[in-house]
Amino acid sequence: MTAKALRQPASLRIVSGAFLAFWCLIAAFPIAWIAVMSFKSPVDAFDSNPLNVIFGPATRADGSGWSILEIGLGLAVIWVTARLTVRRAPPLVASYSPGGYVALGWIVAAVLIGLGFVLVFFGLLPLVTDLLNPILGPLGRDIIGATTEHYQTVWIERGFIDNFRNSLIVTTGVVTISLTVGTLAGYGLARSGSTLAFWILIIALIFRSLPHSVLVAGYLPVFINSAEWLAPILGENAPTLYGKPAAVIAVLVAINQPFTIWMLRSFFANIPADLDEAARVDGCSHFKAFRLVIMPVMWPGVITTGLFSFLLAYNDFLVTSLLLDASNQTMVPAIAGMFNRETTTTDQVVAVAAAVSITAPLFLLVMVFQRQIVSGLTAGAVKG
Secondary structure, eight states: OOOGGGSOOHHHHHHHHHHHHHHIIIIIHHHHHHHHHTTSOHHHHTOSSHHHHHHOHHHHHTTOEEEHHHHHHHHHHHHHHHHIIIIIHHHHHHHHSOTTOHHHHHHHHHHHHHHHHHHIIIIIHHHHHHHHGGGSGGGGSEEEEOOOHHHHIIIIISOHHHHHHHHHHHHHHHHHHHHHHHHHHHHHHHHOOSHHHHHHHHHHHHHHTSOHHHHHHHHHHHHHTHHHHHHHHHGGGOOOOTBSHHHHHHHHHHHHHHHHHHHHHHHHHTSOTHHHHHHHHTTOOHHHHIIIIIHHHHHHHHHHHHHHHHHHHHSOOHHHHHHBOGGGOOHHHHHHHHHHHOOSHHHHHHHHHHHHHTHHHHHHHHHHHHHHHHHHHTTTSSOO
């Protein structure tokens, strides 16, 4: 039990609870509400009566709905997935990941969990409920109108899967380059006591504070004229970088790298230099000591920094919308284009389904890496 002296007074608990409820109302409720809308027919999705939006009578009348059985099984699949991710995945990754490749093990685990959830929830679950609903009477009768046709439309008919692939290319490139350069630079700056290292960090911070539009304007002529500049090296088939994911990766890495270096440098600074010295005494080279001794201690910080790099690339709108053409567009600007172009309520619900779709990978990442994120954010908070 909590000591009496450490207990919060009732007034403080009430105030903090009120602020938490207010935050949920302002931040979490809109996300939950558009998620509900995305499973309804346009008539229900934009109904002025909130109960009609939730229960979807028009959607249910069209023959699309969820029964008590489907809702129960769906919640069970979500609960099992969450429990597997939070409780079972960490020890399994630690047991089966080769030494020094824990991050790769977590990436494989995230992919497998995501694919497994999609196959079970959207593939196996409908087959099971279709077989059981007719024989369960009231339990098999639809009570909430819901349909996944909008998701099928946006992902299959509208080609949103291509935008997802482009986002995956951009985020993978940004995270890989940012962490590779950031870990080496952060380690070097953390172990260097020179004045030059200090001014490098200050310049990086100034560079990070520049508006993104300034950086895009500076890089734009380079990408537009890249074919002419690369022609002496690659010949007449030299590519134009403008409109390609490589251009976005270069700009986002330039934007993100100062933050990555600053953050990783702080994590490395909290690791005692005695570890490096002990590894050197045991015969390790500088790089071997860094790879085998320092990096295993640094994984929570690397994962935390990688998550922030992922969010920058995944949620970027300005850079991707300016530098990518329509065929290589990522998800965020593609969704903005859907909302700008669509005029009918059906098209608007399809755009809402696309907007809801991009939140799923974020929830999955946070669930998979939540322990590493917490330990990374608190690393160095207590010393002694």
